[in-house]
Amino acid sequence: MDIAVIGTGYVGLVTGAGLSDFGNDVICVDVDVRKIDALNNGVIPIYEPGLDKLVSKNVEEGRLRFTTDLSEAIRAARAIFIAVGTPPKADGSADLRYVEEVAHSIAEHMNGPKLIITKSTVPIGTGRMIEKIIESHNTGHRASIVSNPEFLREGSAIEDFMKPDRVVIGASDPEAAEMMKEIYAPLHSLEIPFVVTNVESSELIKYAANGFLATKITFINEIATLCERVGANVQDVAIGMGLDTRIGPKFLQAGPGFGGSCFPKDTSAMADIARRHEYEFQIMEAVLRVNDNVKLRMIDKIVDAVGGDVKGKTIGLLGLAFKPETDDMRDSPTIPIIKGLQERGATVRAYDPQAAENAKTMFENVVYCDDAYSTAEGADALVLATEWNEFRALNFDRIRKALREPVLVDLRNVYEPHRMAGLGFRYTSVGRAEDVRKSN
Numbered sequence: 001m002d003i004a005v006i007g008t009g010y011v012g013l014v015t016g017a018g019l020s021d022f023g024n025d026v027i028c029v030d031v032d033v034r035k036i037d038a039l040n041n042g043v044i045p046i047y048e049p050g051l052d053k054l055v056s057k058n059v060e061e062g063r064l065r066f067t068t069d070l071s072e073a074i075r076a077a078r079a080i081f082i083a084v085g086t087p088p089k090a091d092g093s094a095d096l097r098y099v100e101e102v103a104h105s106i107a108e109h110m111n112g113p114k115l116i117i118t119k120s121t122v123p124i125g126t127g128r129m130i131e132k133i134i135e136s137h138n139t140g141h142r143a144s145i146v147s148n149p150e151f152l153r154e155g156s157a158i159e160d161f162m163k164p165d166r167v168v169i170g171a172s173d174p175e176a177a178e179m180m181k182e183i184y185a186p187l188h189s190l191e192i193p194f195v196v197t198n199v200e201s202s203e204l205i206k207y208a209a210n211g212f213l214a215t216k217i218t219f220i221n222e223i224a225t226l227c228e229r230v231g232a233n234v235q236d237v238a239i240g241m242g243l244d245t246r247i248g249p250k251f252l253q254a255g256p257g258f259g260g261s262c263f264p265k266d267t268s269a270m271a272d273i274a275r276r277h278e279y280e281f282q283i284m285e286a287v288l289r290v291n292d293n294v295k296l297r298m299i300d301k302i303v304d305a306v307g308g309d310v311k312g313k314t315i316g317l318l319g320l321a322f323k324p325e326t327d328d329m330r331d332s333p334t335i336p337i338i339k340g341l342q343e344r345g346a347t348v349r350a351y352d353p354q355a356a357e358n359a360k361t362m363f364e365n366v367v368y369c370d371d372a373y374s375t376a377e378g379a380d381a382l383v384l385a386t387e388w389n390e391f392r393a394l395n396f397d398r399i400r401k402a403l404r405e406p407v408l409v410d411l412r413n414v415y416e417p418h419r420m421a422g423l424g425f426r427y428t429s430v431g432r433a434e435d436v437r438k439s440n
């Protein structure tokens with residue numbers, strides 16, 4: 001099938017590369033000239049493991065191309081995937097301006113029947129909105145609107161795209177659903193479940209899934225706070241809960257709150273969607289409130305660890321991205337943590353294996369370091385913020401000697417409290433009462 005993917009970001013580029021690998025002919029389009037130039041020169045503009053190989057293979061085999069020429073891509077395609085950003089507006093709602101722009105462009109360049117698919121995460125009713133935009137242009141050509149939300153996770157995006165838990169297709173007509181099955185034929189033959197439904201249900205599935213996962217994370221973060229107060233260990237509690245097959249072990253790691261390009265914006269959009277339909281989605285509103293508080297609690301934890309005042313002190317941060325294996329800084333929990341520490345008078349040094357360049361566009365006044373050891377140099381505390389593998393087996397003697405004070409704050413519960421105490425650290429983590437008692 002001839003396919004255009006509009007928006008060549010984390011989702012669009014993985015979608016384009018993945019669909020071309022399935023055997024489709026794909027043109028990826030973006031308005032960002034630098035991004036397209038980079039891709040045409042064999043440079044991948046984001047960090048995503050395995051993406052460079054998948055892109056170069058399909059470019060070499062002639063199934064994948066990149067362009068800024070939207071009209072050419074639309075005219076050449078039978079199926080058009082919309083994968084532009086839907087960032088949050090100040091009121092928490094999803095900003096649909098890029099989706100609307102693309103819908104108008106598609107209508108302007110339509111030269112035959114088109115399958116128009118939203119890959120972007122969009123509020124319920126967006127499919128219908130796109131349909132109306134196309135109709136308003138009186139193109140004389142048939143447009144079938146499909147919702148096909150994406151569930152990939154940055155850091156394992158290729159595997160998630162190639163072997164998803166399910167493919168969700170929301171289509172207004174059976175022919176469109178059949179064409180989607182054709183596009184995803186290799187997944188069909190792998191017996192990946194396909195959920196075929198109407199457009200509205202499909203749009204809601206994406207928000208409901210992310211809202212639920214964000215709730216699970218928030219739940220364990222509240223349990224972690226309770227653990228610190230009652231003398232329990234959140235990791236043991238999570239294991240005990242997660243072994244219940246009705247609950248499952250995933251998304252039960254306590255930490256500095258959820259972040260990233262999806263959960264924060266999708267939970268606030270979900271609360272906003274409910275409000276617009278005169279319904280208060282109380283759980284989602286609470287999740288948003290609690291998650292903000294979790295991040296503030298992490299700042300308090302760091303301040304407490306250095307004796308109650310960070311003014312004039314230096315804090316080293318290991319990790320900046322919202323999770324390992326990505327360079328994405330969008331809504332990373334480290335953003336409010338850095339701001340909070342700086343507002344209280346601390347100097348922040350930081351190192352991240354991939355996200356430093358993106359962090360530099362947000363924070364000029366952070367001292368960016370080359371590795372964990374230089375980050376620790378002269379710091380009054382070292383904070384593990386993102387659990388990159390390279391932070392798991394550090395030379396802790398070297399770290400302790402580099403630090404001004406042997407204070408280690410582990411926001412990801414990666415290290416063992418006894419071991420860290422044995423190595424001479426004053427160690428704090430999240431929801432493990434044992435080390436909280438020790439540090440008090």
Ligand SMILES: NC(=O)c1ccc[n+]([C@@H]2O[C@H](COP(=O)([O-])OP(=O)(O)OC[C@H]3O[C@@H](n4cnc5c(N)ncnc54)[C@H](O)[C@@H]3O)[C@@H](O)[C@H]2O)c1
Nearest residue numbers: 007008009010011030031032084085086098120121150154
């Ligand atoms: N990043 C994720 O992990 C993830 C996972 C699932 C779903 N999503 C959803 O997918 C969508 C895209 O997310 P992303 O992370 O890929 O965003 P992104 O910001 O990385 O990419 C969006 C791209 O769209 C381009 N763009 C904007 N307007 C355009 C236009 N008119 N024509 C062509 N290109 C245009 C931008 O230049 C940018 O490169 C969002 O709705 C997001 O919620 C993201």
